[in-house]
Amino acid sequence: MAIRLFVVADKLPEWMSDEVTLIPCEQITNQRFAKAYDAVKKLKAVIAHPEVSEIFIYTYDDTVFLNPAPLKNYAVAEINRDTDITKWDGGNIWKEIMMNTVERLVANKLPTYNYETHLPRVLSKTRLSEIFEKFGFQKRPYHFSTIYFNYFGVPDVLLSKDKLIKADIRSNLTLEEINKLTQARAFLNYNDDGLNENLKKFLLELFPDKCRFEV
Numbered sequence: 001m002a003i004r005l006f007v008v009a010d011k012l013p014e015w016m017s018d019e020v021t022l023i024p025c026e027q028i029t030n031q032r033f034a035k036a037y038d039a040v041k042k043l044k045a046v047i048a049h050p051e052v053s054e055i056f057i058y059t060y061d062d063t064v065f066l067n068p069a070p071l072k073n074y075a076v077a078e079i080n081r082d083t084d085i086t087k088w089d090g091g092n093i094w095k096e097i098m099m100n101t102v103e104r105l106v107a108n109k110l111p112t113y114n115y116e117t118h119l120p121r122v123l124s125k126t127r128l129s130e131i132f133e134k135f136g137f138q139k140r141p142y143h144f145s146t147i148y149f150n151y152f153g154v155p156d157v158l159l160s161k162d163k164l165i166k167a168d169i170r171s172n173l174t175l176e177e178i179n180k181l182t183q184a185r186a187f188l189n190y191n192d193d194g195l196n197e198n199l200k201k202f203l204l205e206l207f208p209d210k211c212r213f214e215v
Contacts, residue, residue, distance in 0.1 A: 005213050006052060008042040017215045023049050036097050036141035040132065043144065047125045059120035062190055064203065069165075069186035071122050090116075101142045104135060105150050115145040118189050119166060127152055169194035178202045 007016070008023045025045045028038035046052050090098070098116070105112045115121075131137075131147055166187035169178065175198040182188055182202075190199060 004051070006046070006049070006056075008045055015214055017213055019212050021051065023052075033093065033097060033141035035093075036143070037138075040137045040144060043123075043128055044132065047129055052125065054125050056123060056125070057120050058123050060118065060189075063118070063120060064188040064190075065120075065186070066167075066182055066188050066206070067184070067186050097141045097143055098146070100140055101146050104140075104142060105147070108151075111150045113146070113150055115149045116143050117166075119187060121145055121148075123148070169199060172196050174198055175202060 004021065005019065006021045006023050008025050010024065010026050012020060012022050023042075023045050025042050028034045028041055031037070043058075046056070046058075094116075098114070102112050127148065128144075131144070131151055134151075135142060135147055137144065165185065166189060167182045167185045169181065169188065169190040171193055173181070173194065173196070178198055179202065
């Protein structure tokens with residue numbers, strides 16, 4: 001079966017080919033918890049699209065697939081049962097949403113593993129619809145991955161803080177440092193600070209040829 005690529009956005013980047021299917025969705029901005037509400041809005045657009053399969057892979061525009069990985073690696077949880085939000089990574093808005101999420105999970109007698117690991121996730125349209133209906137995401141912001149995977153459970157999920165699954169580049173690294181950090185990793189995440197000329201060179205050397213999704 002051929003891989004299909006869907007992008008949920010207001011428009012496609014100019015460098016993407018007509019092999020990419022746009023799911024039009026205007027971004028939510030300029031409000032408190034905008035990112036959380038925007039993620040749910042986009043997922044609902046995916047659910048409603050008839051060409052997206054029941055099971056699909058959800059990923060980010062700053063995630064790079066470095067090496068083949070089993071699907072269980074697409075839902076890695078960090079063991080995080082500490083309700084002291086000052087010990088969590090992330091900004092204050094992120095922490096507030098996570099506290100909402102943990103409180104709702106506890107109220108429903110569910111595990112409280114943290115699935116906000118910025119990795120690709122294998123999701124079900126039917127299951128997403130179920131949690132959106134049950135938990136009322138439009139009324140209060142939650143981290144949807146943490147709700148989803150704690151609610152349904154994930155067989156053989158990796159429960160650890162193992163850094164061997166992905167590499168995070170969030171600072172100005174040399175090419176040697178990038179090569180060392182990404183060795184044998186399945187995924188790479190980066191932010192604007194990490195996307196320097198060395199990382200661009202690394203990615204161009206890793207993927208020298210354009211794929212069918214690029215013009």
